[in-house]
């Protein structure tokens with residue numbers, strides 16, 4: 605290959621690589637394309653989508669599972685009683701802007717004075733999304749009503765069930781309640797809050813419609829070496845979806 609041809613070839617490759625990078629960063633397009641795929645019981649988002657919420661907020665979630673549920677169930681009204689950095693709010697604003705929609709949104713959080721264990725979101729919604737603290741793995745505040753307070757697992761479960769019961773009250777008949785939770789391993793014991801809800805959660809949640817496993821990426825325990833773990837590393841979260849009867 606002559607030198608000029610080589611330069612053209614290399615530039616061509618570079619152009620292609622740059623274009624690919626630009627395309628990969630077109631998050632609007634990425635999310636639109638993903639939404640059009642059927643939702644399945646396993647989701648994985650290795651790269652956090654920066655369009656929704658604040659990636660620096662500890663324990664935030666990628667907004668795409670939430671968006672897929674809104675899309676799948678054609679929800680026109682949504683509530684999130686533990687909205688944290690506002691991932692779901694941004695998601696609904698994005699959907700409304702991209703598709704000229706008019707999905708209604710309500711969001712609350714203990715940090716803004718809403719106590720999800722004692723209060724129900726005002727009104728009725730097609731979808732209520734709940735993303736509670738995973739016990740005290742991340743402490744959000746020193747408010748004793750915080751689900752991340754340092755209490756026993758039994759006490760945590762009792763608060764979790766209270767917040768689920770409150771959230772379920774705000775789901776319209778035929779609507780859905782989705783709760784995203786992580787498992788916890790502590791001093792050799794394994795805790796599975798999603799299973800506890802499934803096996804004996806509060807009444808009124810409705811029919812279990814789906815269990816979605818979400819691969820967990822970039823969490824704190826990634827820094828622990830594999831060889832130091834006696835049991836398999838937890839690398840997933842569980843989203844339970846209930847349909848209100």
Ligand SMILES: C[S@@+](CC[C@H](N)C(=O)[O-])C[C@H]1O[C@@H](n2cnc3c(N)ncnc32)[C@H](O)[C@@H]1O
Nearest residue numbers: 664665686688689691714719720735737750751
């Ligand atoms: C896992 S974070 C939610 C993160 C959110 N999905 C995001 O992407 O930013 C859990 C949230 O629950 C809130 N929280 C804890 N206890 C609460 C309570 N009793 N009532 C309402 N919110 C509570 C915390 O303040 C925190 O923002």
